[in-house]
Amino acid sequence: MINVIKITNSLGLHARASSKLVKLTNKFSSQINISKGNLVIDAKSILGILSLGASFGTEIEIKTVGEDEELAMREIIDLFHNKFGEER
Amino acid sequence: MSIEKSGLPISPGFSVGNALLINQAKTIVKKKKIKNSEIVREVNLFQAAVEESKNEINKMKLNDDNQYKIEHIEILDFNILILEDEILAGEVIDMITKKQINAEWALNKVLVNKSKEFSLVKDLYMQERLADFYYIAERITKNLRGLNQDLFEIKNNTILVAHDLSPIDALKYCKDGKVKGILTDLGGATSHTAIIARSLGIPTIMSLINISTSIEPGQRIYVDGYKGKVKWKVNKNEKNELTDLKNKYSSLQRNLFEFSKLTGETKDKRIISIKANIEISSEVKMAQKYGAEGIGMYRTEFLFTNKEYFPSLEEQYLDYVCLFNQDFFDEVTIRTLDIGGDKIQDYTHLENNPALGLRGIRYSLANSDVFKTQLNAIFKVISNKKKKIRILLPMISNLDELEESISIIDETKNKYLIDPKLVSLGVVIETPSAALLIKEICNKVDFISIGTNDLIQYTIAADRTNETLGDIISHYQPSVLRMLKLISNEIPDNTYVSICGEMANDVNCLPIFIAMGVKELSMNYYSIPKIKGVIHDLSFKDCNEIFNECLKYTCPKEVKKELVGLIKNKMPSYSSIINYEI
Numbered sequence: 001m002i003n004v005i006k007i008t009n010s011l012g013l014h015a016r017a018s019s020k021l022v023k024l025t026n027k028f029s030s031q032i033n034i035s036k037g038n039l040v041i042d043a044k045s046i047l048g049i050l051s052l053g054a055s056f057g058t059e060i061e062i063k064t065v066g067e068d069e070e071l072a073m074r075e076i077i078d079l080f081h082n083k084f085g086e087e088r
Numbered sequence: 089m090s091i092e093k094s095g096l097p098i099s100p101g102f103s104v105g106n107a108l109l110i111n112q113a114k115t116i117v118k119k120k121k122i123k124n125s126e127i128v129r130e131v132n133l134f135q136a137a138v139e140e141s142k143n144e145i146n147k148m149k150l151n152d153d154n155q156y157k158i159e160h161i162e163i164l165d166f167n168i169l170i171l172e173d174e175i176l177a178g179e180v181i182d183m184i185t186k187k188q189i190n191a192e193w194a195l196n197k198v199l200v201n202k203s204k205e206f207s208l209v210k211d212l213y214m215q216e217r218l219a220d221f222y223y224i225a226e227r228i229t230k231n232l233r234g235l236n237q238d239l240f241e242i243k244n245n246t247i248l249v250a251h252d253l254s255p256i257d258a259l260k261y262c263k264d265g266k267v268k269g270i271l272t273d274l275g276g277a278t279s280h281t282a283i284i285a286r287s288l289g290i291p292t293i294m295s296l297i298n299i300s301t302s303i304e305p306g307q308r309i310y311v312d313g314y315k316g317k318v319k320w321k322v323n324k325n326e327k328n329e330l331t332d333l334k335n336k337y338s339s340l341q342r343n344l345f346e347f348s349k350l351t352g353e354t355k356d357k358r359i360i361s362i363k364a365n366i367e368i369s370s371e372v373k374m375a376q377k378y379g380a381e382g383i384g385m386y387r388t389e390f391l392f393t394n395k396e397y398f399p400s401l402e403e404q405y406l407d408y409v410c411l412f413n414q415d416f417f418d419e420v421t422i423r424t425l426d427i428g429g430d431k432i433q434d435y436t437h438l439e440n441n442p443a444l445g446l447r448g449i450r451y452s453l454a455n456s457d458v459f460k461t462q463l464n465a466i467f468k469v470i471s472n473k474k475k476k477i478r479i480l481l482p483m484i485s486n487l488d489e490l491e492e493s494i495s496i497i498d499e500t501k502n503k504y505l506i507d508p509k510l511v512s513l514g515v516v517i518e519t520p521s522a523a524l525l526i527k528e529i530c531n532k533v534d535f536i537s538i539g540t541n542d543l544i545q546y547t548i549a550a551d552r553t554n555e556t557l558g559d560i561i562s563h564y565q566p567s568v569l570r571m572l573k574l575i576s577n578e579i580p581d582n583t584y585v586s587i588c589g590e591m592a593n594d595v596n597c598l599p600i601f602i603a604m605g606v607k608e609l610s611m612n613y614y615s616i617p618k619i620k621g622v623i624h625d626l627s628f629k630d631c632n633e634i635f636n637e638c639l640k641y642t643c644p645k646e647v648k649k650e651l652v653g654l655i656k657n658k659m660p661s662y663s664s665i666i667n668y669e670i
Contacts (some may be wrong), residue, residue, distance in 0.1 A: 010405075015163075022169050026172075047221060053208065061532070086483065
């Protein structure tokens with residue numbers, strides 16, 4: 001599955017948000033990648049996510065491939081939509 | 089002979105203690121070829137070292153005793169995730185196997201390669217996170233060598249001295265309250281270690297060049313985290329002076345909480361808003377703790393200097409948004425860029441006299457793209473967050489500059505859907521020229537802020553960083569008082585006047601500002617409780633008398649003596665309050 005999403009939490013994918021995302025992605029068996037422009041990273045790697053440097057307003061593409069790809073995508077999108085639980 | 093060094097003040101407080109030198113040098117990573125038959129063993133060793141490192145951090149979490157704050161746990165978790173990063177570990181194992189090299193070298197190599205990717209990330213905060221990966225690599229390397237055991241015991245009144253300190257070590261060493269200070273060669277204000285030091289209230293100074301090689305173990309050191317200064321090998325006199333200073337600081341600390349809760353109100357019910365000047369957006373937390381009622385000036389230079397590029401609109405937006413974190417303040421004041429040739433890393437345009445050169449608004453108008461980017465970031469915050477921001481323009485010296493700035497500001501503002509009530513514009517009155525044009529300036533803006541530091545420097549034509557000038561640059565100089573009187577006579581009624589600059593936190597000058605009818609004083613956050621403690625004992629009427637009286641004197645020493653005498657007269661508690669002066 002592929003989905004494009006815009007980062008809407010004001011701090012972007014900083015340390016705390018990246019931690020939450022990595023904890024989530026590692027629950028799934030599917031291969032999960034995030035890309036920004038030409039840069040593609042493995043979303044199960046904290047180093048990978050931080051190296052995206054994805055700040056507020058950045059558009060990223062999420063790709064999930066595997067048995068639980070649908071559930072993975074849904075939960076990842078939810079996390080982004082909930083702004084990582086940071087903002088009320 | 090005593091020795092003094094200055095660095096970046098990271099966490100305020102004053103302490104005395106004995107130096108404990110830790111990890112004096114960074115572990116030097118060694119490269120070693122391994123045999124085919126040794127590969128499996130090396131991979132196992134690496135995995136065991138990672139596991140051991142993880143256990144160390146997990147153990148810290150387990151032995152918590154509820155002492156950790158949420159930000160501590162988050163930093164620990166973040167570090168655990170680095171250790172659990174299978175992609176990272178996979179690359180290291182891959183390198184050990186394919187290149188037949190030892191684990192510590194492979195780990196370092198992988199990180200160096202990753203650093204190149206990180207250098208593309210144009211966000212200072214995210215770049216600083218790379219430091220955490222290196223700290224973890226250091227921890228793994230030490231465990232690989234079986235060296236990650238502390239061979240020292242932390243005694244009471246310890247001052248930690250290190251080349252660099254990881255957040256995990258900072259937390260581990262400082263948890264039980266025996267550490268009274270942290271000094272490091274490296275480090276910056278947004279590092280995780282700085283966040284921990286501030287949250288634990290440990291006086292901390294970073295970027296103290298060569299401190300770890302200058303200090304002997306056990307050396308008695310005085311740490312002034314308010315000013316970013318350390319002193320050691322002091323003689324008897326200096327020792328007494330420092331002890332006095334320490335006592336003053338601690339009585340301030342004791343009364344801090346009480347005073348910080350007061351409002352700035354004179355005896356005759358005139359309200360003066362007491363706000364904080366800050367240099368880093370995360371300081372809002374400390375400002376709030378010390379009783380600030382708002383941010384009277386956010387100096388944005390920190391975002392722009394010490395960098396090879398200027399921050400993007402996004403980067404600035406993210407930073408300015410942090411000013412509203414946790415809803416401490418409803419309104420903040422952002423001073424637009426006040427840098428000159430001396431602070432920009434552009435050596436093609438060296439100026440002979442940067443203080444009088446293309447700085448402040450002059451620079452912004454000459455580089456309007458830089459100015460517009462900053463304004464766009466500010467308006468974006470206002471439009472997205474619906475928060476009030478006051479824009480403050482530095483170094484205005486004539487009306488053309490002001491008009492040109494206003495037209496750029498309006499043009500930028502019109503691109504956003506903004507409630508006009510959320511924006512106000514002010515000028516820093518800091519050149520004698522602006523002081524002489526005060527009436528016309530006030531008619532064009534919503535407020536003014538008298539920047540005493542530069543106003544004094546330019547009025548007296550004396551460099552305030554030149555320590556040999558002594559009293560020449562004192563704010564008790566009669567010319568300074570007359571300049572303030574002149575401004576206050578010319579200001580149209582009902583103008584909102586703020587004072588920012590060190591003079592605002594000198595208790596002795598408080599009557600001058602009250603007499604001038606200022607509505608706001610903005611200062612270093614740690615001076616706020618002291619000023620709040622004094623303001624209640626003064627009345628507008630008394631202050632008027634005091635100001636008029638001290639204008640009669642012609643020598644700064646007399647002015648000061650007179651001010652102190654008059655205040656003491658009106659305010660019996662003066663002698664006890666003055667002890668809170670930092």
